[in-house]
Amino acid sequence: MLMRRILAAFSVVALLIAAGHRAGAATSIRLVAAGAPQDSAAPTVTLPNRSDSLKFAVLGDFGTGDRPEYEVAAQMARLFARFKLELVVLVGDNLYGAERPQDFKRKFEVPYQPLLDAGVKFYAALGNHDARTQRDYKPFNMEGKLYYSFKAPKQRVRFFMLDSTYPVPVQIDWVEKELRDSSEDWKIAVFHHPLYSSGGRHGSDLKLRETLEPPFIRYNVSIVLTGHDHFYERIKPQHGIVHFVVGSGGRLAAGDIAKNSDITAKGFDTDQAFLVVEISGDEMYFNAISRAGQVVDSGMIRRRVPP
Amino acid sequence: MTYPTARSILSQLVVFGALTGACAPVARPGHPAEAQAVIAFEARVKEYLALHRKLESTLKKLPRRPTPEQVDRHQRALGDLIKSARRDAGRGEFFTPEMQTLVRRILGEVLSGPDGKTVKSSIMDENPGVPQLVLNERYPSSIPLSTMPPQVLAPLPKLPEELEYRFIGSRLILLDTHADIIVDFTNDIMPP
Numbered sequence: 001m002l003m004r005r006i007l008a009a010f011s012v013v014a015l016l017i018a019a020g021h022r023a024g025a026a027t028s029i030r031l032v033a034a035g036a037p038q039d040s041a042a043p044t045v046t047l048p049n050r051s052d053s054l055k056f057a058v059l060g061d062f063g064t065g066d067r068p069e070y071e072v073a074a075q076m077a078r079l080f081a082r083f084k085l086e087l088v089v090l091v092g093d094n095l096y097g098a099e100r101p102q103d104f105k106r107k108f109e110v111p112y113q114p115l116l117d118a119g120v121k122f123y124a125a126l127g128n129h130d131a132r133t134q135r136d137y138k139p140f141n142m143e144g145k146l147y148y149s150f151k152a153p154k155q156r157v158r159f160f161m162l163d164s165t166y167p168v169p170v171q172i173d174w175v176e177k178e179l180r181d182s183s184e185d186w187k188i189a190v191f192h193h194p195l196y197s198s199g200g201r202h203g204s205d206l207k208l209r210e211t212l213e214p215p216f217i218r219y220n221v222s223i224v225l226t227g228h229d230h231f232y233e234r235i236k237p238q239h240g241i242v243h244f245v246v247g248s249g250g251r252l253a254a255g256d257i258a259k260n261s262d263i264t265a266k267g268f269d270t271d272q273a274f275l276v277v278e279i280s281g282d283e284m285y286f287n288a289i290s291r292a293g294q295v296v297d298s299g300m301i302r303r304r305v306p307p
Numbered sequence: 308m309t310y311p312t313a314r315s316i317l318s319q320l321v322v323f324g325a326l327t328g329a330c331a332p333v334a335r336p337g338h339p340a341e342a343q344a345v346i347a348f349e350a351r352v353k354e355y356l357a358l359h360r361k362l363e364s365t366l367k368k369l370p371r372r373p374t375p376e377q378v379d380r381h382q383r384a385l386g387d388l389i390k391s392a393r394r395d396a397g398r399g400e401f402f403t404p405e406m407q408t409l410v411r412r413i414l415g416e417v418l419s420g421p422d423g424k425t426v427k428s429s430i431m432d433e434n435p436g437v438p439q440l441v442l443n444e445r446y447p448s449s450i451p452l453s454t455m456p457p458q459v460l461a462p463l464p465k466l467p468e469e470l471e472y473r474f475i476g477s478r479l480i481l482l483d484t485h486a487d488i489i490v491d492f493t494n495d496i497m498p499p
Binding site for chain 1: 369371372373374375376378379382422425426429432433446448449451452453454455456457458460461465471484485487
């Protein structure tokens with residue numbers, strides 16, 4: 001029995017499953033990460049779980065303080081037991097309704113306490129439900145700024161956190177310059193309103209797309225992470241860029257993804273979900289995980305390279 | 308923080324227009340009434356900003372990484388100070404009739420363009436409005452902030468970081484983002 005436990009604890013099961021999860025033109029390899037404390041309720045992620053990779057989660061439209069938010073948060077905590085996230089990026093709508101001090105506790109600090117206690121850093125973008133003063137909230141790591149960029153602690157990755165509810169010209173100038181001057185291999189844009197979405201309620205923000213997409217294309221952004229529509233959707237690559245809508249962290253618009261949308265690569269609108277990502281070299285592996293702990297989308301994306 | 312003049316706004320709009328493909332100058336060249344409205348608006352904003360900063364400087368400075376309690380206290384205290392200092396303020400101090408005419412004209416041009424419907428739906432998304440707005444009161448916590456499309460923001464006079472334009476329903480408001488209070492608001496200004 002003891003021997004079996006030891007073996008279980010130390011065995012890193014690298015279960016190679018045939019490629020078949022394509023995201024764009026990228027080939028994909030699916031591995032089951034294991035070797036961590038056994039927890040039957042923990043989601044079985046299909047990610048490499050390499051020691052030197054950057055691991056992060058993406059969460060959006062979550063701050064309700066209601067049960068679904070707590071259940072998604074619990075899945076994230078279970079995942080963390082075997083998959084050590086370094087950070088979580090928040091795509092906005094971090095707190096719905098009142099934003100009194102007690103709301104920050106009930107809608108954020110309590111549900112994500114296991115991750116916060118473990119030192120996982122959260123980086124927020126603001127959504128249309130978020131008060132501007134969230135920029136000063138220490139756990140959101142915005143350093144008082146409505147838009148900012150930061151370099152990931154591992155790999156050559158930079159996140160560009162934008163304020164899509166108030167895209168003043170000075171911000172557009174800033175992001176253009178910031179993208180141009182960035183030397184990281186991976187450029188990931190994060191903001192609330194999706195440039196591409198098959199949502200019936202909101203859908204694609206075409207005017208924002210007109211403004212942001214040209215610099216994203218010009219300066220090799222590989223990934224765009226958004227929310228606002230309350231479901232999970234991975235968009236087919238647009239001009240080589242893969243867009244994710246992850247507005248499913250607490251609120252849910254069940255059945256809102258247009259069935260005949262020709263931009264959907266994968267959609268999930270029947271339960272809450274979050275996205276977990278691993279970047280290793282030129283490859284980005286991802287799993288979308290439902291509130292019930294099921295992997296509802298997975299694949300691998302290669303970063304864009306300058307022409 | 309320096310404050311832009313109407314001339315500098317125009318020059319910035321040319322740059323932004325090149326980026327966005329949309330260039331709608333804040334005031335039409337050779338239209339003295341509009342230029343005058345912008346100058347008056349800018350002067351009023353400058354005056355407000357001086358008051359805001361003076362009052363905020365009397366409060367204990369927030370630490371670099373404040374707690375929600377500290378932010379909330381600071382915000383409410385600043386709101387009270389501003390409300391008290393502006394107790395005689397009336398509607399339309401910023402959005403004068405001339406300024407409202409200008410805003411209405413700008414919105415009309417943007418919203419009657421080929422993408423006008425899209426721009427308007429972006430503004431009205433999750434923006435049900437409220438029956439009554441009160442000057443110097445806190446922004447209603449029950450409603451989200453309206454999205455301001457870049458095509459609408461670009462032609463409006465630039466604001467300092469402490470102030471923002473937002474819509475509540477069809478009314479344009481001026482929001483003090485540090486105090487979370489409504490500094491001024493228009494009547495229904497959105498074209499049908």
